[in-house]
Amino acid sequence: MMDQTIYALASGAGRCGVAVVRLSGSQAFDVLKQLSGKESFKARYAHRVHLCDPSDGEPIDDGLALYFPAPHSFTGEDVVELQIHGGRAVVQGLLDCLAAMDGLRLAEPGEFTRRAFENDKMDLTAAEGLADLIHSETRAQAKQALRQMEGALGSLYNDWADRILRILAHFEAVIDFPDEDLPQEVEDGVRAQVDTLMGEIEDHLKDGHRGELLRDGVRLAIVGPPNAGKSSLLNHLAKREVAIVSDIAGTTRDIIESHLDIGGYPVVVSDTAGIRHSEDVIEIEGIKRAQDRAESSDLKVVMFDCGDWPELDDKTLELIDEDSLVVLNKIDKNDKPDISEIKGHTPIYMSAKSKDGLADFFKKLEEEVASRCMMTGAPALTRARHREALEECVQALVRFSHIDLAELAAEDLRMATRSLGRITGRIDVEDVLDIVFSDFCIGK
Ligand SMILES: Nc1nc2c(ncn2[C@@H]2O[C@H](COP(=O)(O)OP(=O)(O)OP(=O)(O)O)[C@@H](O)[C@H]2O)c(=O)[nH]1
Ligand SMILES: [K+]
Numbered sequence: 001m002m003d004q005t006i007y008a009l010a011s012g013a014g015r016c017g018v019a020v021v022r023l024s025g026s027q028a029f030d031v032l033k034q035l036s037g038k039e040s041f042k043a044r045y046a047h048r049v050h051l052c053d054p055s056d057g058e059p060i061d062d063g064l065a066l067y068f069p070a071p072h073s074f075t076g077e078d079v080v081e082l083q084i085h086g087g088r089a090v091v092q093g094l095l096d097c098l099a100a101m102d103g104l105r106l107a108e109p110g111e112f113t114r115r116a117f118e119n120d121k122m123d124l125t126a127a128e129g130l131a132d133l134i135h136s137e138t139r140a141q142a143k144q145a146l147r148q149m150e151g152a153l154g155s156l157y158n159d160w161a162d163r164i165l166r167i168l169a170h171f172e173a174v175i176d177f178p179d180e181d182l183p184q185e186v187e188d189g190v191r192a193q194v195d196t197l198m199g200e201i202e203d204h205l206k207d208g209h210r211g212e213l214l215r216d217g218v219r220l221a222i223v224g225p226p227n228a229g230k231s232s233l234l235n236h237l238a239k240r241e242v243a244i245v246s247d248i249a250g251t252t253r254d255i256i257e258s259h260l261d262i263g264g265y266p267v268v269v270s271d272t273a274g275i276r277h278s279e280d281v282i283e284i285e286g287i288k289r290a291q292d293r294a295e296s297s298d299l300k301v302v303m304f305d306c307g308d309w310p311e312l313d314d315k316t317l318e319l320i321d322e323d324s325l326v327v328l329n330k331i332d333k334n335d336k337p338d339i340s341e342i343k344g345h346t347p348i349y350m351s352a353k354s355k356d357g358l359a360d361f362f363k364k365l366e367e368e369v370a371s372r373c374m375m376t377g378a379p380a381l382t383r384a385r386h387r388e389a390l391e392e393c394v395q396a397l398v399r400f401s402h403i404d405l406a407e408l409a410a411e412d413l414r415m416a417t418r419s420l421g422r423i424t425g426r427i428d429v430e431d432v433l434d435i436v437f438s439d440f441c442i443g444k
């Protein structure tokens with residue numbers, strides 16, 4: 001696989017000003033020479049080229065070519081980048097011409113990055129950061145992904161692995177010289193180091209999933225009785241008429257999802273069916289989905305018509321927990337009731353019609369979203385894959401601290417470093433590679 005030269009359109013599909021086609025592998029430079037009819041190219045320098053199909057001399061385009069000789073390229077192999085005009089026919093013409101050349105083939109999704117990983121250009125966390133950067137939709141997401149791509153997570157995990165390896169070295173010394181007792185202070189020192197390390201990893205794990213929330217989006221559900229104004233609120237949040245609004249109770253039946261950028265943070269908001277007693281099988285199903293979505297969300301907006309006070313719907317009240325914003329809507333047509341708290345929450349008053357209180361609600365919501373996924377000084381865990389491996393690592397360290405026998409203890413330390421090595425791809429990762437690189441698109 002690796003000795004084949006691959007090519008792909010690296011820029012987005014569809015008509016555009018400039019498109020980039022990239023080649024990587026031992027034949028890349030030869031292909032460039034054939035297409036351009038030029039023999040010499042200065043490395044990492046933009047050259048004006050007239051590209052022609054070498055089989056029949058037909059012109060393809062007038063563009064730019066860059067040559068990155070191995071190993072100083074993205075993949076670590078010889079890489080050629082062709083910048084051509086982004087018309088469909090031009091791009092297809094070049095791709096067809098490349099397809100017809102011997103030994104060349106279209107790259108698999110993520111294959112350029114996979115080669116970069118195989119050639120030690122980046123570790124797995126950096127490759128994942130790159131995938132996230134390409135998929136990022138908000139500023140904060142892009143920032144986190146860039147930080148990860150630049151190695152913030154990788155160096156954190158490598159540093160932990162190196163520290164465990166140093167501790168392991170102490171223990172191997174004991175095993176190799178069983179006659180000499182390890183001085184007590186050395187053993188105490190080692191145990192203290194393991195404790196410190198465990199504390200650091202546990203702090204990293206106990207981050208409230210902020211990195212994962214920022215990567216995947218905070219899930220927000222809007223729930224409440226029919227006609228509370230849930231769909232009206234969704235439309236305000238999305239700044240367009242995503243959901244049907246009407247004065248008929250039970251208008252929304254299915255879940256309506258919308259991907260939003262709230263203050264730079266990604267939020268997946270779900271508008272749901274109004275919760276009430278119903279005999280209609282379809283409405284009953286919708287209400288069940290609403291309740292399930294409320295349960296599985298990171299944050300809920302629990303909304304009532306303030307005119308219903310003090311008879312607020314029981315089933316809706318049941319859904320209020322610490323991750324809830326309690327909203328009393330329709331203050332334009334009702335007297336604002338004076339309520340100090342509802343199940344421990346100070347209610348937010350607003351009108352989805354007159355927009356009174358809407359700005360305050362947005363501000364509060366943004367704070368809640370930001371507090372769940374705000375970036376801190378330390379790089380955050382971004383994937384369940386990392387979390388599982390870190391949990392394994394901590395388990396091994398816990399076993400280590402409860403064992404006396406040096407041989408077994410050393411094995412636990414080895415397992416702890418292996419768990420960390422699986423995250424960065426330092427060791428036995430064949431099985432995770434396909435999963436990691438399946439996240440990519442073709443051309444990356
Ligand atoms: N006066 C007033 N009317 C509102 C307000 N918010 C929504 N409405 C109206 O209340 C009715 C119901 O609004 P929706 O947004 O459809 O309510 P919903 O909670 O999605 O209702 P279901 O989907 O049936 O559960 C519509 O006629 C809205 O125009 C408000 O703040 N004040
Ligand atoms: K309605």
Ligand SMILES: [Mg+2]
Pocket residue numbers: 230231232243244245251252271272274
């Ligand atoms: Mg609705």
